[in-house]
Amino acid sequence: MATVTIALPLPVLPEGWAGEKDFKSIGQLSAATDRNIEPVGPHFLAHARRKRHKRTFSEDERIQAQANVKKVEDDDEGEISEPEDPLMLQREAKDWKGQDHYAVLGISRYRWKATEEQIKKAHRKKVLKHHPDKKAAAGGTEDDQFFKCIQKATEVLLDPTKRRQFDSVDEAADVEPPSKKESQKGNFYKLWGKVFEAESRFSKVTPAPKLGNENSSKEDVEHFYNFWYNFDSWRTFEYLDEDVPDDNESRDQKRHIERKNNNARRKRKAEDNARLRKLVDDCLALDERIKKFRQAEHAQKNKRRFEKEAEQKRLAEEAAKKKEEEAKAQAEKEAAEKAAKADGKKAKEAAKNAAKKNKRVVRGAVKDANYFHSGGDAPAARIDSALNDVDHIITKIDNEELAVLTSKLNGVKDAGKIKSIFQEEVQSLVGAGKLKDGEIKSLA
Amino acid sequence: MSAESDPAQRVAIGISFGNSYSSIAYTSGEGKAEVIANEDGDRQIPSILSYVEGEELHGSQAKTQLVRNAKNTVTTFRDFLGQDFKSIDPTPCHQSAHPVPSESTVAFKVRDTEAEEESTVTVSEITTRHLKRLRQSASDYLGKDVNAAVITVPTNFSDAQKDALNKAAKEAGIEVLQFISEPVAAVLAYDARPGAQLADKIIVVADLGGTRSDIAVVASRGGIYSVLATIHDYEVSGIQLDQALMDHFAKEFLKKNKSAGDPRENDRSLAKLKLESEAVKKALSIGTTANFSVESLADGVDFTASINRTRYDLLASKHIAAFVRLVTHAVEKAQLDPLDITEIIVAGGNSHTPKVASAVANAFPETTTVLAPSTSPTAINPSELSVRGAAIQASLIQEFDLEDIEQSSHPMVTVTPHLSHAVGVLCISGEESSGIFHTIVDAETPLPVRRTAIISTPREGGDVLIKLVEGLRHIKVTKPEPKPKKEKSEDDDEDDSDEDESEEEEELREKTWKIGNVLSEAAVKGVKKGGKVEVQINITADLNVNAIFREVGGKGGVRGLLSGPKVTQNGSA
């Protein structure tokens, strides 16, 4: 055998790779398949030489060796076909249109599901059994009617167009929809599932969606009904056509029958569409899942409404509470303000009174200090100027300073001391820029 | 089994014995197989015998008797050998002698002597007579008495059928050295051609014969063949193709001759129609038109017509399509994909029809070579594949004792474990860093096997990693980007919509590999710049793997041993 040459490069050895003597065993080959090799050709001879070593093998070894060999040839068509109805065996080939082609071939359990291979196998079995030569050999007549039925059945079923025409009218493949009562006995999915499986044989689109079960999703169920309400069917009805007479007969007659046939096909097709629509309607009406989905939707809606209402309530309550709190706060604030105002008034009055008193004390002090006149009674002008000056000082100071001044003057009877207190005051007022130096003449 | 024949005295030929035709071939001293023409000049000799006034006619001469002497003409009998009447299909004999039960076998009632009464001739006897005639033709041609043969049979020929054929051949003076199967003979015929390269491949032999179709999928590994799957079909056949032409010409005839009867409803007319239809079919394999011409086809009316190949292709298309389905089905049955098929040998007489080969080719990717006269100029005549293979095998084994041949084809020798997955290495590729599987030993290779691979290393050489793994064949399907629908006004895109549709369905299918079991890792260190690594793998019948990894031209090398799933008891591993 020629050496394999591989142009793609091998990978670089990864860093840190280690193996005993540069080899690492990791896994095993998958199990092998035992097959017969063909004892043919020069290379086999070499194989046989190696394998035999001039030994002789026995019959036992033959059986043993073949025990696990993978089979290549199919088993002989041993499958027993369905029992043959004696009435069917008496059919005439000319009535082929009325025969059940599947039953004739013994595959009525498959019907539209039968594969090409199944049909061919069934055909061969029937041929082996019913060939007219076999009947003749068995001493019977050379009656080949049923044999011809077999041939016709095979011809129809192996031709895709003819087979569809037959399948279109194969009533034996129909599954009658269950009654309302039956549907409601808990077998809904099984019974209707079969109905739709049978109907799906007419679908141009394959595979057609299945009915599913109680756990099918809403999308699947919706897809199912959408599909079946928009069903694209290849079902045709030409198999039921009235035979068109041969060209020998009048052309008008021929055309008349053709027209009749066409109308009949169209009518049947329309009826079939209506039938299917009703079928889907009926199934839909009985489908618990639809109710379930609706209820779920309802519940969902209710839940949403409830939640919305609750939210609204909550918001309203919150708003009310907030309002209430605000009102309360406002009231409190107002009360506090009122109280504060009242307090202020009192204080002001008290302050006013205190100031009045203090002013009286201050003014009294001026009198005690003999109007800052040294020696003897103070002249009227002096009295006036002194009182004016003190009043002027009082206007320049606030109540607190007045109170301080008052406290300094309280109980002081010495004229010189009083005068110096006033002079201090004037001094500080001048310092604060409230009086000009020398403005208060009487204290100068 | 007895020593009655001395290998030294043998003159062995190859025989293909078909239901419709038989052939004989001889391999000369230079190893070239030659198909022998009989005295009528035929290399495809009809498997037909006919009796006229006690005289036996054979081959083409017998075939012409189907018109006048159908009752005493025996056709299509091979498949009846070794069977009881219950299990045969007499249909192909409708227009010739009908089979009848005879004890536990099948027979024909024919007037094969000058006497008035019919005699009952068993199918074994008919076969003996047929083989005698073939033997005579071969002996006449070779100038030596032919006394042995390798005979081809379908893959589903039962032991009982082979026994019956063996006995019938012995009666005819032919020692059967071996029965080999028809598809394998076809593969051998191709492999034995001078200059043929021995390569591992998967071959489909698709045989569209006269009464049946037989498909076989064959793995060829190092010149050893294993049949992976077969299909036999009795509905798709040359008879069906003939029938399509018969119906066509009968209708044409009726159209032109309104008052004449339907030639299909009269035995003699039917026979004429059938013979000429087959002749037209054959003519259309070479020419693009053919003439149909029958004197007195029905009711004394002559009929001539011509037909072109296109018309015939159309008439036959239903049957050809069914044949193609059988081929693809067989590939599925072998659990393979069309991409796995290296070659299709289109065999059987009807493979001369160009449409048969092209229809098969269309169902397979371009990587599959279709071997048929119309697709490959070097194709072997599809009618001669079996017989050539048989003749080659005959030359290979003729000097062995029969006993020796039997023992060598004993299941103890032929039953062999086959690898279920390919074994190979992981290489670096341009795009993928993960490594790409490259096969060293293919799946379905019989064990034991030894293979060697020479593998490139990175540009700079250095230390390399050799990872031995199983490769699982994977078909990668890429769906085409859905083309944006052309937003055109509705009235102008009607005529090209068909084209669009067919284009849209094209998907890209590729054969790729997935990595299965990892078997081992090995390091080859210090590879020279531009050096190559040699990997030698030995896999034993019990799945032990022995591998040697070394730089080409380097010394020593790394040895690795892996034991198979079934641990050997004797601990020799």
Ligand SMILES: Nc1ncnc2c1ncn2[C@@H]1O[C@H](COP(=O)(O)OP(=O)(O)O)[C@@H](O)[C@H]1O
């Ligand atoms: N040149 C040809 N062109 C087309 N069909 C042919 C040609 N030669 C033979 N055949 C057809 O091939 C069939 C016989 O093929 P063959 O492989 O010999 O089959 P069988 O195994 O039945 O003997 C017949 O249907 C015959 O008509």
